[in-house]
Amino acid sequence: MPIFPKIITEFIWRNHLKTYSHTLFEYIEKCVPLFSPGTKMLSPYHLYVCPLCLNNYFAESKEGIIGNSEFSIDHLPPESVGGEFQIITCKRCNNKAGEYEAELGKLIDFGSKPDKKYGSIFPKTMVKSKETGEAFHAIVKRLPGTTSIVFNDEAKKHNEELKNFLARLHGGKLRSLVLSVPSPDLEKIGKAILKSAYLLCFAWWGYEFVFSRNAEMIRKVLRNEANYPTRIPTVWNSSGGDGISQGISIKSKDGNREAFIASFRLKGNNENFMVSTLIPNPTEKGWQKLFELDKFVKQKELTEFQATTILRTVIRSGYTIARNIIFPQE
Numbered sequence: 001m002p003i004f005p006k007i008i009t010e011f012i013w014r015n016h017l018k019t020y021s022h023t024l025f026e027y028i029e030k031c032v033p034l035f036s037p038g039t040k041m042l043s044p045y046h047l048y049v050c051p052l053c054l055n056n057y058f059a060e061s062k063e064g065i066i067g068n069s070e071f072s073i074d075h076l077p078p079e080s081v082g083g084e085f086q087i088i089t090c091k092r093c094n095n096k097a098g099e100y101e102a103e104l105g106k107l108i109d110f111g112s113k114p115d116k117k118y119g120s121i122f123p124k125t126m127v128k129s130k131e132t133g134e135a136f137h138a139i140v141k142r143l144p145g146t147t148s149i150v151f152n153d154e155a156k157k158h159n160e161e162l163k164n165f166l167a168r169l170h171g172g173k174l175r176s177l178v179l180s181v182p183s184p185d186l187e188k189i190g191k192a193i194l195k196s197a198y199l200l201c202f203a204w205w206g207y208e209f210v211f212s213r214n215a216e217m218i219r220k221v222l223r224n225e226a227n228y229p230t231r232i233p234t235v236w237n238s239s240g241g242d243g244i245s246q247g248i249s250i251k252s253k254d255g256n257r258e259a260f261i262a263s264f265r266l267k268g269n270n271e272n273f274m275v276s277t278l279i280p281n282p283t284e285k286g287w288q289k290l291f292e293l294d295k296f297v298k299q300k301e302l303t304e305f306q307a308t309t310i311l312r313t314v315i316r317s318g319y320t321i322a323r324n325i326i327f328p329q330e
Helices: 010-034 091-110 153-158 160-170 186-205 213-222 286-297
Strands: 047-049 057-061 064-067 071-076 085-090 113-115 120-122 124-129 135-143 146-150 177-180 235-237 247-253 256-267 272-280 306-310
Touching: 010 047, 010 057, 010 085, 071 091, 071 186, 085 091, 085 186, 091 186, 091 256, 135 160, 153 160, 186 213, 186 247, 186 256, 186 272, 213 272, 213 286, 256 286, 272 286
Parallel strands: none
Antiparallel strands: 047 057, 057 064, 071 085, 113 120, 124 135, 124 177, 135 146, 235 272, 247 256, 247 306, 256 272
């Protein structure tokens, strides 16, 4: 069975082993069930376990690369919306996530006609004639006191079918129109963003995060076995983030480190966004704390919190240590 597709070069899989396998040392006993009976125990420094399912692995042995699954490159967020980070996950987890990650693309392109004058985004619309079944793309333009259906100027000049359609419409020959505005599945979008936030935490902290109780709870949310304590994403900014850096930050209030926040950019055809999701701190009450924060963020902006960016130093620090970093002096 091939372990890697051609896109996963030796440099990529070796870099993953070098970066993450050392964080697996304290959890190697949890990996024993992965191996077939009689398999010689592998060194954690040559082992990589899929961070999403913890059921599939690849390892470097004297016989070469061995494993129990095919692996793939997982972009976070998805490559279709500009994902800049890459993590190796098993092919099964990557393909399964594709079922809900496709909704992110629909959301990004849902409003792809920004209007700078009025600060709004016009949703894409399909205009269909009930009489003939003809359908054409347009946008619904809502301005103060008016709502208009606007077709693309170039299409009106060069698309003969659209020109004919509009002539009959303006001539009163088409009396019944149906407007269809796509509505992305918000539950799937939440799962896609949470999955990317989870892998971002793995990229920052390695297996100390993956084998934590909070990470286990997040995996249950992704499997539809639990609900997340706070809305996903917690913050959605079309302005580029308003000071929130891409990556992992500590969110604190009045000097108390209350949670982490995972942030990344989503890129559409005409608009870019920064999405940020609260991640529980590594204490016993970290998960419960998010319920309290959810009530706060629904009433106020996260600007009342202090954000301290954590550099990606997975080799030197982890999930627990990251919470105890010293804030720079004001």
